[in-house]
Amino acid sequence: MAIFAALPAIIWALVVWWFPSWLQPMPLPVPGAVSAALGLVFLIAAFFRQWHWFYWCAWIGGIYATIQLGLQQPLAQKEVSQLYEALPVWLSLSGLLLAFVKKPLLLTARGVLAFVTIGILPLLLLLPAVADVFVLLSPVGILTLPNWKESSFPVGLLLWTLAMGGVWATYLFYKATSAFAWSQWAAWLAMMIFLLVVQHQQASTWAALAAASGLLLALADQMLKLAYIDELTELPQRRALMSQLQHLRKRSAVCMLDVDHFKKFNDRYGHEVGDQVLRLLGSILKSHRGFKAYRYGGEEFTLVFFHSDEAKLKDVLESVRSEVANYPLKLREPSRPKSKSKGKEERGKKDETKTVKVTVSLGATIRKPDDTADSILKRADENLYAAKKAGRNRVLVK
Numbered sequence: 001m002a003i004f005a006a007l008p009a010i011i012w013a014l015v016v017w018w019f020p021s022w023l024q025p026m027p028l029p030v031p032g033a034v035s036a037a038l039g040l041v042f043l044i045a046a047f048f049r050q051w052h053w054f055y056w057c058a059w060i061g062g063i064y065a066t067i068q069l070g071l072q073q074p075l076a077q078k079e080v081s082q083l084y085e086a087l088p089v090w091l092s093l094s095g096l097l098l099a100f101v102k103k104p105l106l107l108t109a110r111g112v113l114a115f116v117t118i119g120i121l122p123l124l125l126l127l128p129a130v131a132d133v134f135v136l137l138s139p140v141g142i143l144t145l146p147n148w149k150e151s152s153f154p155v156g157l158l159l160w161t162l163a164m165g166g167v168w169a170t171y172l173f174y175k176a177t178s179a180f181a182w183s184q185w186a187a188w189l190a191m192m193i194f195l196l197v198v199q200h201q202q203a204s205t206w207a208a209l210a211a212a213s214g215l216l217l218a219l220a221d222q223m224l225k226l227a228y229i230d231e232l233t234e235l236p237q238r239r240a241l242m243s244q245l246q247h248l249r250k251r252s253a254v255c256m257l258d259v260d261h262f263k264k265f266n267d268r269y270g271h272e273v274g275d276q277v278l279r280l281l282g283s284i285l286k287s288h289r290g291f292k293a294y295r296y297g298g299e300e301f302t303l304v305f306f307h308s309d310e311a312k313l314k315d316v317l318e319s320v321r322s323e324v325a326n327y328p329l330k331l332r333e334p335s336r337p338k339s340k341s342k343g344k345e346e347r348g349k350k351d352e353t354k355t356v357k358v359t360v361s362l363g364a365t366i367r368k369p370d371d372t373a374d375s376i377l378k379r380a381d382e383n384l385y386a387a388k389k390a391g392r393n394r395v396l397v398k
């Protein structure tokens with residue numbers, strides 16, 4: 001689950017909530033820990049050309065610098081309390097904008113400008129006139145009792161954090177989004193929690209470290225995906241298969257699956273429609289239980305079973321074959337009218353979509369005691385070839 005990228009922020013929240021006494025004696029992180037953590041994210045992100053992570057580093061860095069410059073004095077001072085009230089508004093508005101608005105590519109003039117702006121803008125909150133504008137919208141002032149400065153806990157801020165964090169997290173849950181999306185939510189949450197425990201020394205450093213660690217985890221997840229997951233079908237790819245086959249259990253079986261006449265299909269309907277078929281196959285294979293599916297390469301897939309029951313194997317493969325063969329794939333007619341008005345007229349007359357079907361052939365084999373990764377794959381491939389020769393759209397287990 002991609003939410004693991006929010007783990008550092010969640011741990012940070014739990015410490016604050018259940019063990020606030022830990023905060024006081026907590027040893028200081030090494031000097032410059034936040035810069036080091038953000039620097040590490042920068043380096044790894046740059047190495048793997050994951051430029052969008054840079055924007056979040058700038059976001060965390062800019063807010064952390066603002067806190068260090070303006071919030072390290074007693075809250076009773078007017079400018080300090082102004083900044084304190086303005087920060088949650090800033091964090092929420094800029095965090096949401098950064099998460100949901102399309103950003104320019106970093107290695108362009110607009111991208112560099114956006115990066116610098118994200119890092120520098122929060123420093124403007126150090127100017128009382130700017131902070132004043134944000135104070136007007138602050139949940140600290142609006143939601144809590146007028147005497148919030150005397151109370152030990154900013155209740156309004158807590159409610160605001162729970163409400164906004166809850167809505168954002170619900171959206172992420174239902175969108176089944178990436179670890180990167182969760183790490184953005186977590187970065188925001190970590191900094192909001194800092195505001196809730198602002199009186200504790202070093203809280204801002206721990207919060208920024210939690211935010212940066214979330215980004216690092218998400219980056220690690222992205223690296224794993226780049227190395228092991230096929231982008232088109234979202235199945236693990238050949239590298240993952242080969243490492244799985246090195247540790248194949250005694251009782252197991254392997255199946256090679258190949259789309260029939262895919263070259264003709266591509267030639268007739270175009271490469272994009274071909275990709276649509278591969279995506280569909282990926283989702284059908286993922287939805288089946290009882291085996292692990294991999295994209296072997298091109299239009300070939302490999303299924304690994306963790307049992308050696310031939311009857312069960314045939315049943316499952318037959319159900320995959322028939323599900324693919326009976327799936328009505330809807331295509332848009334390639335000759336759609338260019339103009340909108342003409343399109344409307346045409347739509348009134350006839351159905352724009354056309355349904356096509358594809359079939360697959362499957363060749364499977366049960367593991368023998370002296371099998372290696374290569375030998376079992378070779379046998380499964382020979383069975384696939386035999387299934388193709390026998391007329392395609394069939395299962396052969398030998």
Ligand SMILES: Nc1nc2c(ncn2[C@@H]2O[C@H](COP(=O)(O)OP(=O)(O)OP(=O)(O)O)[C@@H](O)[C@H]2O)c(=O)[nH]1
Nearest residue numbers: 258259260261262263264266271272274275298299
């Ligand atoms: N759209 C699309 N096509 C791909 C992809 N990878 C491989 N192909 C195509 O898959 C086709 C494979 O063709 P062949 O190996 O000749 O096999 P086939 O036409 O399926 O014929 P049989 O396997 O004998 O039924 C080629 O045209 C490749 O271009 C991909 O990622 N997307």
